[in-house]
Amino acid sequence: EIVLTQSPATLSLSPGERATLSCRASQSVSIYLAWYQQKPGQAPRLLIYDTSNRAAGIPVRFSGSRSGTDFTLTISSLEPEDFAVYYCQMRSNRPPGLTFGGGTKVEMK
Amino acid sequence: VQLVQSGAEVKKPGASVKVSCQASGYTFMSYAIYWVRQAPGQRPEWMGRINTGSGNTEYSQKFQGRVTITRDTSASTAYMELSSLTSGDTAVYYCATVEGLFDFWGQGTLVTVSS
Numbered sequence: 001e002i003v004l005t006q007s008p009a010t011l012s013l014s015p016g017e018r019a020t021l022s023c024r025a026s027q028s029v030s031i032y033l034a035w036y037q038q039k040p041g042q043a044p045r046l047l048i049y050d051t052s053n054r055a056a057g058i059p060v061r062f063s064g065s066r067s068g069t070d071f072t073l074t075i076s077s078l079e080p081e082d083f084a085v086y087y088c089q090m091r092s093n094r095p096p097g098l099t100f101g102g103g104t105k106v107e108m109k
Numbered sequence: 110v111q112l113v114q115s116g117a118e119v120k121k122p123g124a125s126v127k128v129s130c131q132a133s134g135y136t137f138m139s140y141a142i143y144w145v146r147q148a149p150g151q152r153p154e155w156m157g158r159i160n161t162g163s164g165n166t167e168y169s170q171k172f173q174g175r176v177t178i179t180r181d182t183s184a185s186t187a188y189m190e191l192s193s194l195t196s197g198d199t200a201v202y203y204c205a206t207v208e209g210l211f212d213f214w215g216q217g218t219l220v221t222v223s224s
Contacts, residue, residue, distance in 0.1 A: 034212070043203055043214035044153060050209055087152060091207060096167040098143060098155035098207060 002026055004088050004101035012109040019075040021104045023088035028069060032091045035064055035073045038103075039084045047086075048073060075106075083108050110134040112204050112215035119221045125192040128218045130204030137185035138162040140206040144178060144189045147217075148200040156202075159187060194222045 003026040013019055023033070033051050036044035046055040048064035051071065061076040075082055088101040115129040130142060144156040157168035159178045166178050172191070180187045187204060201217040 032209075034207075043205075043217055045214075046212040049212065053210070055210060055212065089153075089207075096158065097169055098145065098153075100152045100154070102152050 001095070002029055002090060002092065002099050004090060004099055006086075006088060006101035006104050008104060009102070010105045010107060012107050013078055014109045015078050015080055017078050019073075019078055019082070019106055021073040021075075021086055021106075023071040023073070023101050025069040025071070025090065029090060030092070033064075033066070033071050034089045034091070035062075036087045036089060037082075037084045038087065044087060078106070080108075082106065110206075110213045112206070112213055114202075114204060114215040114218045117219040117221070119223065120194050122195055122222060122224055124194050124222075125190060126194060126220050127188055127190040128202050128204075128220070129186055129188050130215050131184065131186045132206075133185065135211075137180075138182060140208050140211055142178075142180065142187040143205045143207050144176075144187075144202065145205060146198075146200040146202045148197075151200075153203070156189065156191075161187065191220075194220075196222050198222050 005024045007022045035048040038044045047062050051066045052064040063074045065072050085103045085105045087103050090099045111133045113131045118126050138161045141158045143158040145153045147153045156172050157178050159166045177190045199222050203217050205214040
């Protein structure tokens with residue numbers, strides 16, 4: 001079973017700063033890693049799919065990358081609406097299912 | 110594309126709950142429906158999925174034997190039933206299509222288990 005470990009748990013930054021969020025997989029995995037943003041009382045919103053592809057309508061300040069089993073979500077310059085919780089997620093067929101990381105909360109400093 | 114879920118539920122321990130998820134705006138049988146729950150302050154947790162074309166289901170081991178996912182293709186609706194509820198099942202339950210770019214979520218259904 002794949003485990004996704006996100007770090008840091010909390011990131012305290014100011015608008016305009018760069019945010020770098022990490023997600024480490026416990027074993028070699030496929031490229032089917034996604035990143036979601038979630039705000040209180042809302043469903044998760046897809047930002048990045050298949051490691052590095054932006055979902056429809058997602059601003060270019062959001063980008064995803066991978067190095068081995070380490071995945072990164074970068075927000076190049078934080079906007080006020082970007083302060084939220086971010087989850088990485090992996091979809092697999094063997095065994096079937098979805099695995100989520102523990103989340104990173106990006107809070108305003 | 111929309112996934113519209115049924116309303117909030119309050120159940121007693123030991124009871125069952127059935128949540129519906131009506132899809133619109135796309136061909137229902139083209140994409141699997143996943144069920145994910147999220148307890149307060151916790152990460153989302155996968156429960157299972159249904160192939161809306163064949164009706165085949167796959168469940169998380171954690172919920173095996175307690176969860177049943179079905180679908181009604183004539184109504185473009187999927188259902189998730191969870192039995193033997195405990196307070197630990199209090200959470201928001203989501204249905205979703207999670208296929209790369211085709212990623213849409215319902216609004217969530219709060220299920221509260223309390224005596």
